[in-house]
Amino acid sequence: MYLFGDPTVWLPVTFAALMGFSILIYVILDGFDLGVGVLFPFADGAEKDRMIASIGPFWDANETWLVLAIGLLLVAFPTAHGAILTALYLPVAVMLIGLILRGVAFEFRAKAPAPHKRAWNTAFFTGSLMTSLSQGFMLGLYIMGLQYTWATVAFAGVTAVFLTVGYSFIGATWLIIKTDEALQLKAVQWAKGGIWGIVLGLSAISLASPLVSPRIFDKWFSFPEAILLAPMPLMSAALIALLWLALKRLPTRDDSFAWFPFAASIVLFTLAFFGLAYSFYPYVVPEQLTIYEAASAPESLFIILIGTCFVLPTILGYTALAYTVFRGKATELRYD
Amino acid sequence: MDTLLLSRIQFGANISFHILFPTITIALGWVLLYFKLRFNFSNDMKWMEAYRFWVKVFALSFAMGVVSGITMSFQFGTNWPGFMETVGNIAGPLLAYEVLTAFFLEAVFLGIMLFGFSRVPGWLHTLATFLVAFGTTMSAFWILVLNSWMHTPAGFEMRDGVAHATDWFAIIFNPSMPYRLAHMLLASGLTVAFLIAGLSAFRWLIGDRSAGVRTTLRTGLTLGAMLIPVQIFMGDLHGLNTLEYQPQKVAAMEGNWETGPNVPLLLFAIPDEEARANRFEVAIPNGASLILTHDPDGVVPGLNDFVAEDGTALHPPVAPVFYSFRIMVGTGMAMLLLSWAAVGLMIYKRRGVDGLPKPLLWGLVPMAFSGWVATLAGWYTTEIGRQPWLVQGVMTTEQAVADVPAPMVASTLIAYLVVYALLLTAYIGVLFYLARKATKGEPIRPRVPPSGEAIVAAE
Incomplete structure (x- = not known):
């Protein structure tokens, strides 16, 4: 436990990093399959089946990252877990009902009598939308320090819309990889439409968070941090420009570079995530509770960490196996 | 109603x-593995038919379980922050191990199990089926460790009002864990046994005579x-x-107010907490003493021993515990009668399932969900029976x-209740x-290599 010095310092940092890692993976992985759900109304019947087929084998494991992230918050920072979730009581309930609806709609739309399929398609879309919007709303409220005023709720409303557009963007880039022909063309159009959401969303959060908190302002705009951090926004801008160029040329005849928009979105999401993590460290409840104050007892954290060191690489390994087994263009999902 | 009661109803409903x-999924995973292995060894298509039908039920149940989980x-955070603040050091690692060792395993390999049949080698598909079953069981293990610890806490000490772990072995193998885990795993096995029997009886009654x-x-x-006999034996040990x-929980289950010997077994009664007595008792003399101490003169604890000096009850509310316990036992008895009658007839008439009379088959159809009734009643008995404690002797709800x-x-x-009612109706309907x-006679489709052309979602 004293491997890396004081366990009340390195254990909270390690767990904050693990939790951040899970949130990031969740946002990317469930981001694309939530996005596919948000794009559902724009597709016709056969396309809907194919869109489902592109995420069918993965969505369940993708959502497990949310359980891990919230589980790590729960076990490593129990007081923060209570403070954050009671403050976000209603949006959490909306998200949970959304997750329930879309999760079961996957199964029901394929198994229920044919006339009910339309209703389950609607449930899938509605659930995906509720989940995306409420997550964006929670993100905005978190940035605003978990305070409810007209201004913070309005800002959270804005981030709700932008995160949803962001998810639909990464969903569209996933479909560019997993589909071909007419649906792939459509997906390129959807991605082109969604890229503005990314630009506006990133700008809104980048502008708002330093304005809300002088502490965050100082972290970004004092010397020499401002110069050291400059590559982050510059890289994001360059990536967005490249994405735009790529989307204009896609799909290519031999399907080369179909992977690029998805890969670029992962990098964009990652950059945005590190920006937020840098802004809020060392706080887990903004401006109220640091990770050191909120952490569980070191001996409890240590016993979780031991398991994590063995299990997490295994999880990543078999997740990679699943993505390899179901690589390539999405084909019919069937049990035989 | 106040926040406490509403939160309890909400948690109870969820x-x-x-x-x-x-x-369903804990035991059905193993049953599917059994079907798959029988098919692997015999190449008899009836096992594959069985697998294909029940894997659909598994997929649907699994999705329902994941989202409600x-x-x-x-x-925990939105309604019960005090729980993790007080016992988070113990509950946290147990929940973390559940996510790490069970949730990912089942979620990832479920994809391969459901959709990978024609994409991966046969052994990998069988392995995926095994890992999904193993994952669901691991998940049950960890959550029952935590739940048992809340009933019989061990291996910890309190410092400044917060529980700290001192002995993880004692925490995991706390006194009630082996009994509760075995009781629940058997309950899952019985639920699946009767679900399979009930739904198959329904198919038989509407004219299905397939080998599957x-x-x-x-x-x-x-x-x-x-x-069922194993479960009755296990239930006795758990009791x-x-x-x-x-x-105090056993006193409420038995509806016994005064500690003493020769306590009767109440088949029926209406416990009255105001009067601290039962009305309309139907009892077997010395029954409770005999069951609980294996001696008719054995002393059985009474509820009146668990009352504070100012008159507040330190025991659980009697009526819900008393009734749910009887519902659980009654359902178990019905399971025993029906399954033994059916198996007895199959052996006696030597005609297999063809020898089963129609009324018995019709009786099996509603019994498809008897496992649910018994499981819920059992959980209500044990969880309400722990009140007013959340963690026995450590913190109240x-x-x-x-x-x-x-x-x-x-x-x-x-909102939750509306969603749950709709989903439950849809689930049973489907x-x-x-x-x-x-x-x-949904035709069993031949195995064909996946084509990039036809796109239909899995039925």
């Missing part, structure tokens, strides 16, 4: 809805007949364990509740729809 589906993990339905009907009935560690306004809890409670569709 966890009741949730447990229905793991109860996510709800649970958030409710014969196989599943026989498998379900045999499994049920084998497990004795509860008598040792939570006597009231101490853990969040300071969320009551109307807010009420509104989310109503089970019978799948059964009818299978009866109409």
Whole structure:
């Protein structure tokens, strides 16, 4: 436990990093399959089946990252877990009902009598939308320090819309990889439409968070941090420009570079995530509770960490196996 | 209603809805592995038919379990922050191990199990089926470790009002864990046995005479007949364990007010907590003493021993515990009668499932969900029986509740209830729809290499 010095310092940092890692993976992985759900109304019947087929084998494991992230918050920072979730009581309930609806709609739309399929398609879309919007709303409220005023709720409303557009963007880039022909063309159009959401969303959060908190302002705009951090926004801008160029040329005849928009979105999401993590460290409840104050007892954290060191690489390994087994263009999902 | 009661109803509703589906998937995973292995060794298509039908039920139940389970993990924070603040050092690692060793395993390999049949080698598909079953069981293990610890806490010390772990072995193998785990795993086995038997009986009654339905009907009935005596024995052991560690719960289960020998077994009564007595008792003399101490003169604890000097009850509310216990035992008896009658007839008439009379088959159809009834009643007995404690002797339920306004809890409670009612109706409806569709002879499709052309979602 004293491997890396004081366990009340390195254990909270390690767990904050693990939790951040899970949130990031969740946002990317469930981001694309939530996005596919948000794009559902724009597709016709056969396309809907194919869109489902592109995420069918993965969505369940993708959502497990949310359980891990919230589980790590729960076990490593129990007081923060209570403070954050009671403050976000209603949006959490909306998200949970959304997750329930879309999760079961996957199964029901394929198994229920044919006339009910339309209703389950609607449930899938509605659930995906509720989940995306409420997550964006929670993100905005978190940035605003978990305070409810007209201004913070309005800002959270804005981030709700932008995160949803962001998810639909990464969903569209996933479909560019997993589909071909007419649906792939459509997906390129959807991605082109969604890229503005990314630009506006990133700008809104980048502008708002330093304005809300002088502490965050100082972290970004004092010397020499401002110069050291400059590559982050510059890289994001360059990536967005490249994405735009790529989307204009896609799909290519031999399907080369179909992977690029998805890969670029992962990098964009990652950059945005590190920006937020840098802004809020060392706080887990903004401006109220640091990770050191909120952490569980070191001996409890240590016993979780031991398991994590063995299990997490295994999880990543078999997740990679699943993505390899179901690589390539999405084909019919069937049990035989 | 106040926030505490509303939060309790909300948690109760969520966890009741949730447990229905793991109860099915825990054992159904192993049954599917059994079907798959029988097919691997015999190449008999009837095992594949059985597998294909029940894997659909598994997929649907699994999805219901996952989404309702996510709800649970958030409710700790939204409604019960005090729980993790006080015992987080113990509950945290146990929950973390559940996510790490079980959730990912089942979620990832479920994809391969469901959709990978023609994409991966046969051995990998069988392995995926095994890992999914193993994952669901691991998940049950960890959550029952935590739940048992809440009933019989061990291996910890309190420092400044917060529990700190001192002995992880004692925490994991706490006194009630082996009994509770075995009781729950058997409950899952019985739930699945009767679900398979009930739905197969339904298919038989509407005219299905396929080899697949014969196989599943026989498998379900045999499994049920084998497990029910084991479960009754296990339940008795669990009861004795509860008598040792939570006597007030046993007193409520028996509806026994005064500690003493020669306590009768109440078949029926209306416990009256105001009068601290029972009305309309129907009893077997010395029964409770005999069951709990294996001696007619054995002393059984009474509820009046658990009253504070100022008159507040330190025992659980009597009526709900008393009734749910009887519902559980009654359902178990019905399972015993029906499954033994069926298996007895199959052996006696030597005609297999063809020898089963129609009334018995019709009786099996509603029994498809008897496992749910017994499981829920059992959980109500043990969980309400722990009240007013959340963690026995460590913290009360009231101490853990969040300071969320009551109307807010009420509104989310109503939303959850509406969603759950709709989903439960849809779930049961789809089970019978799948059964009818299978009866109409849904052709077993030949194995073909996946094509990039035809796109239909899995049925």
